[in-house]
Amino acid sequence: MKTLDSKxxxxxxxxxxxxxxWYLANKGVKVVLAEVKKQKLGPAQKIDTFAExxxxxxxxxxxxxxGHGLLKHEMKALGSLILETGHEHAVPAGDALxxxxxxxxxxxxxxLEEHGNIEIINEEIVDPIKFAQKHGADHIIVAxxxxxxxxxxxxxxxxxxxxxxxxxxAIAPVVDADSxxxxxxxxKDRHKPYDESDGEADYLNIPLEKEAYQKxxxxxIEAEKVPAQNFEEEKFFEACLPIDLMAERGEDTPRxxxxxxxxxxxxxxxxxxxxxxxxxxxxxxxxxxxxxxxxRLKYPDQVRVLRTxxxxxxxxFIHLGSVHRNSFLNAKKLLNFDLSSREFPKLHFAGQxxxxxxxxxxxxxxxxxxxxxxxxxxxxxxxxxPVETGIGALVNYxxxxxxxxxxxxxxxxxxxVELTKEERRKRKERKKIKKAKASARAREVFETIMExxx
Ligand SMILES: Cc1cc2nc3c(=O)[nH]c(=O)nc-3n(C[C@H](O)[C@H](O)[C@H](O)COP(=O)(O)OP(=O)(O)OC[C@H]3O[C@@H](n4cnc5c(N)ncnc54)[C@H](O)[C@@H]3O)c2cc1C
Numbered sequence: 001m002k003t004l005d006s007k008x009x010x011x012x013x014x015x016x017x018x019x020x021x022w023y024l025a026n027k028g029v030k031v032v033l034a035e036v037k038k039q040k041l042g043p044a045q046k047i048d049t050f051a052e053x054x055x056x057x058x059x060x061x062x063x064x065x066x067g068h069g070l071l072k073h074e075m076k077a078l079g080s081l082i083l084e085t086g087h088e089h090a091v092p093a094g095d096a097l098x099x100x101x102x103x104x105x106x107x108x109x110x111x112l113e114e115h116g117n118i119e120i121i122n123e124e125i126v127d128p129i130k131f132a133q134k135h136g137a138d139h140i141i142v143a144x145x146x147x148x149x150x151x152x153x154x155x156x157x158x159x160x161x162x163x164x165x166x167x168x169x170a171i172a173p174v175v176d177a178d179s180x181x182x183x184x185x186x187x188k189d190r191h192k193p194y195d196e197s198d199g200e201a202d203y204l205n206i207p208l209e210k211e212a213y214q215k216x217x218x219x220x221i222e223a224e225k226v227p228a229q230n231f232e233e234e235k236f237f238e239a240c241l242p243i244d245l246m247a248e249r250g251e252d253t254p255r256x257x258x259x260x261x262x263x264x265x266x267x268x269x270x271x272x273x274x275x276x277x278x279x280x281x282x283x284x285x286x287x288x289x290x291x292x293x294x295x296r297l298k299y300p301d302q303v304r305v306l307r308t309x310x311x312x313x314x315x316x317f318i319h320l321g322s323v324h325r326n327s328f329l330n331a332k333k334l335l336n337f338d339l340s341s342r343e344f345p346k347l348h349f350a351g352q353x354x355x356x357x358x359x360x361x362x363x364x365x366x367x368x369x370x371x372x373x374x375x376x377x378x379x380x381x382x383x384x385x386p387v388e389t390g391i392g393a394l395v396n397y398x399x400x401x402x403x404x405x406x407x408x409x410x411x412x413x414x415x416x417v418e419l420t421k422e423e424r425r426k427r428k429e430r431k432k433i434k435k436a437k438a439s440a441r442a443r444e445v446f447e448t449i450m451e452x453x454x
Contacts, residue, residue, distance in 0.1 A: 006377045007032065009137035011125045011152070013050035015082055015359050016351025016366030017143035018108050022081035023370035025117035029377060032135045033112060038122035042147045051082060051108040052101070059086050059097040059359055065432070065439045067409035070390040071360045072097070074446055075367060078453070081108060082363040126151040128347060139373050143350040143366055146326040153327060160341055164333050169326035169357075169406055170242065170294035173306065174318040175278070177286050178431050184311035185278070191263035203279055204288060205264050206309055207272030217254065219308060220247040223301040226322070242296045242323050258292025276309065287318050287412040295321040318410050328355045328406055331398040338372035338382035339365070339395075348373065355398040357406035364391050371453055383452060387415060388438075388445040414438050 006029055010021045013035040021031045037048045044054040053059075059082075060068035075083045086097050089104040112118055125131050125144075132140045144152055146169075157165050187201040188194070208216060225244060246253040255261075259274040266272070278288035295302060302320050306312055329335065331354050334342060339354055341347045350369040351362040368391050372382050385392030393413040398404070407413065417437040424430065 006030070006139065007135070007137040008139045008141065008373060009034065009128065009132040009135060010141045010143060011128050011131075012142070012144040012148075012351070013037075013109075013112065013120075014143060014145045014351060015051055015363040016145075016369075017141065018051045018112060018366070019075075019080050019082050019363045020141050020143060020350055020366035020370040021112060021118055022115070023079060023367055024374060025112075025115045026079060027374050029117065029374070031118045032121060032132075032137055033118055034121045034123055034125050034131065036122075036124040036149055039124055042149070044147055047102060047105055049102075049105040049109040050112060051085075052105050053099070053359060057091070057098050057101045057104075058093060059083075059099065061095055062097050063095050065435045067390065067411055067413075068360055070439055070442050071364050071394075071409050073443060074390050075360065075364055077446065077450060078367045078371065080363060080367060081111060082359075085111065124149055124151065127155050128152070129344065138346060139376065140344075140347040141350050141366070141369055141373070142347065142353065143362075144327075144353065145362070146328070146352045148327045148353065156327075156329075160334060160343055160347075161329055164330035164404075166328055166330070166404065167325065168323075169328070170323045171319070171321050171405065172290050172293040173295070173302065173321040174281050174287050174289050174410075174412075175306075175312070176316045176318055176431070177288055179314050179316040180288070181311040181313065186266060188264055188266075190277075194267055203277045203291075205272075206276040206278070206311060207261075207264075207266065208259075208274045208276070208310070210273045212310070213255065213259075213274040214251065216305075216308065217247045217251050219305045220244045220254075220295075220297070223305050224298045225296040226298055241294075242321075243293050244295050244297055281318075282412045284412070284416045286416070287410070290321075293321055294323055296323050297321070318412060319408055326352065326357075326406060328353055328404065330404045331355045332400060332404070335399070336382070337384055337395065337399055338376075339369050340372075340382075352406065355401075355404050355406050356394055356408075358408045361394060361407075361409055364394065367391075368395060383449075385453075386445050386449065389442050389449070390414075411435055411438050414442065417441060 008024050009032045010017045011034050013033050021033045025031045045052055063069045085107045086099050089099045091098050091100050128140050128142055185204050185206050187204055189201045189203050246257055255274045261272045261275040264275045277291040279291050281287035281289045299320050307315055339348050348369045350366045354365050356365055387393050387396045390409055397413045423433050
């Protein structure tokens with residue numbers, strides 16, 4: 001294979017770094033891949049090989065009409081090492097791709113170590129720019145993940161991120177609008193009078209009377225919580241407290257916090273005892289975020305407790321709430337669309353650091369950045385993946401979201417698809433049809449850009 005003069009430093013051989021290094025090396029680019037694991041393991045890591053799946057061993061759904069199925073289709077087209085090796089070490093898991101994590105990680109390491117264009121350096125990187133200069137690399141990808149080591153985190157804070165580099169992530173649940181009973185809720189923005197000429201309000205409110213509120217608070221307190229990992233101190237930002245922790249502080253605390261009813265009088269002027277607000281997660285209103293409902297409740301209990309709310313009896317969740325340590329940037333403010341730093345255009349970020357969440361999402365961000373660097377090396381402009389594709393939708397999300405909140409892939413990030421009258425009438429199948437249509441459109445669009453990407 002012809003090798004090129006350009007050299008790329010990749011920091012971190014996790015999901016994103018491994019896929020980025022593999023993509024570029026296969027194009028004939030020299031890659032220096034730096035990984036700290038042989039020196040010291042991170043707090044969530046157990047093995048010293050690459051691409052470690054630190055929690056579940058699942059790379060999620062293979063169903064072509066799911067968000068993760070869509071990403072896998074695009075990863076395959078881009079020659080993903082993670083996906084290819086995942087299939088080679090798959091274990092039975094229904095329609096999901098689960099892997100034998102040790103064999104998977106060992107195989108990814110072996111392939112990268114044996115690649116003629118990749119030099120592995122087992123070292124902790126503190127200053128990626130200096131390290132790149134020392135090794136003659138002209139482009140850099142920082143893919144050091146959600147638990148980036150302290151000295152590198154400090155360097156990023158000092159040189160790039162400042163207050164826009166975050167270390168903690170508190171996620172509120174997001175619910176599928178189609179699964180809610182709207183008749184038990186009402187639209188109203190806080191302190192805004194009802195005025196039909198303004199159109200639909202942005203917030204949907206769930207009113208609770210005293211008895212229902214007290215019962216709900218009791219459920220929150222008694223529900224099972226995820227215990228903090230040993231590397232996560234039980235220390236939360238006051239502005240972002242889990243709702244269950246608020247409930248533990250006192251029965252009325254949530255009612256004076258995110259569940260306050262002030263300014264949310266119903267159309268007849270009456271004010272509920274407490275209110276839960278739902279905010280549209282996307283322009284379509286196909287998903288709603290439970291405002292201020294970041295929570296430590298274990299998933300089964302979270303679903304059970306939330307389904308006790310009026311209108312939530314059959315709620316289906318796009319993702320559930322959680323609170324965990326996470327390092328990620330405000331991409332919209334600090335990065336360009338090709339995920340290069342505005343401050344240092346030759347330095348790019350990939351993986352979870354960019355504000356996506358999840359193994360496959362992180363790996364695709366590695367492939368995306370590698371594509372963009374490959375174009376730069378060839379004197380081409382960066383290329384915007386259309387928002388109709390899975391990768392394009394993820395990049396568009398992190399580059400446009402008003403409050404950075406790491407997200408998994410989901411169809412709410414893609415533009416809406418039109419349903420025919422007949423399809424709209426099939427209430428039960430509507431969601432499935434929408435996904436199948438969005439997924440078919442994504443594949444078609446991806447096909448048209450393949451030549452441009454390569
Ligand atoms: C505790 C925890 C559990 C998670 N569980 C799941 C889950 O179950 N499912 C899911 O889909 N997602 C999960 N995630 C989310 C996340 O998407 C994955 O962690 C994913 O691995 C992120 O990919 P990445 O490539 O960005 O980072 P990583 O895969 O973490 O890779 C980063 C690599 O960089 C290395 N590194 C760090 N600092 C340095 C440095 N200074 N110099 C050199 N190397 C460095 C690390 O050792 C690591 O190998 C979890 C995250 C955390 C923190």
